[in-house]
Amino acid sequence: MAAMFELCLIGIGTGNPDHLTRQGEQAIRDAELILIPRKGDNKADLADLRERIIGDVTCGDGPRIAHFDMPQRRADDGYLQGVDLWHDAIARAWLAAIAGVSPAPDKVALLIWGDPSLYDSSLRIMTRLTPRPRVRVIPGITALQALTAAHAIPINDIGAPFTVTTGRRLRDEGWPPNTSTLAIMLDADCSFQTLQADEFHIWWGAYLGMAEELLISGPLDQVRDRIRTLRAQARRDHGWIMDIYVLKKRASDGAQP
Numbered sequence: 001m002a003a004m005f006e007l008c009l010i011g012i013g014t015g016n017p018d019h020l021t022r023q024g025e026q027a028i029r030d031a032e033l034i035l036i037p038r039k040g041d042n043k044a045d046l047a048d049l050r051e052r053i054i055g056d057v058t059c060g061d062g063p064r065i066a067h068f069d070m071p072q073r074r075a076d077d078g079y080l081q082g083v084d085l086w087h088d089a090i091a092r093a094w095l096a097a098i099a100g101v102s103p104a105p106d107k108v109a110l111l112i113w114g115d116p117s118l119y120d121s122s123l124r125i126m127t128r129l130t131p132r133p134r135v136r137v138i139p140g141i142t143a144l145q146a147l148t149a150a151h152a153i154p155i156n157d158i159g160a161p162f163t164v165t166t167g168r169r170l171r172d173e174g175w176p177p178n179t180s181t182l183a184i185m186l187d188a189d190c191s192f193q194t195l196q197a198d199e200f201h202i203w204w205g206a207y208l209g210m211a212e213e214l215l216i217s218g219p220l221d222q223v224r225d226r227i228r229t230l231r232a233q234a235r236r237d238h239g240w241i242m243d244i245y246v247l248k249k250r251a252s253d254g255a256q257p
Helices: 022-030 041-058 079-099 122-126 143-151 167-173 220-238
Strands: 006-011 033-038 064-069 107-112 134-138 163-166 181-185 200-206 214-219 243-249
Touching: 006 022, 006 122, 022 041, 022 107, 022 134, 033 041, 033 079, 041 064, 041 107, 064 079, 079 122, 122 134, 143 181, 143 200, 143 214, 143 243, 163 167, 167 181, 200 220, 214 220, 220 243
Parallel strands: 006 107, 006 134, 033 064, 033 107, 163 181
Antiparallel strands: 181 243, 200 214, 200 243
């Protein structure tokens, strides 16, 4: 492997090939090697979609592809320690995949769901590589953008902030003070169930931008069971699910925000 190489992190949106920007397309064409994670048979279509995007962009005459097995995250050492060890293992998997290619590539790329800057750890994992590569980031459409577009809603109230957080924090810490709007990512447990449901309105979406897209919105107390049931069924059908939702506090008269 070369002493120094460029690592390009390319945001590819939420599964719709049309989400890829022209800058992203050019970065795919320029790459000499693209790393694609394998996450088990149930998630094989995620790797397949990445390969289809590469094939469409390059008309079948694309860069070399190296697959690597995504390490499993341990939970027995606590959340933060488990993530730290997991990131170390992913960095080693990247380097092993690159080292297995000859001649050594000078330009390596990873296709990142959504955008590399929002609840994706590729930029943190990159810092664990030795030698440290030159880094280039190509922004992509985030799941949050895709969700608000699909529901045709603004994320923020006029002049007001909003908070992007995780299902784990909502479940463990509750609704944050002085906050009227939350965007919740990485929630496998439907943590909205921990809230006083009649106080909130929800906009939920899964497989955003894909043919399988699912959307539900409404007062939380009226739609939470439907979301939970549909989410569980979709995960059984596909073997995986990527979803996100926005919650807003309802007015004192119960009106939709």
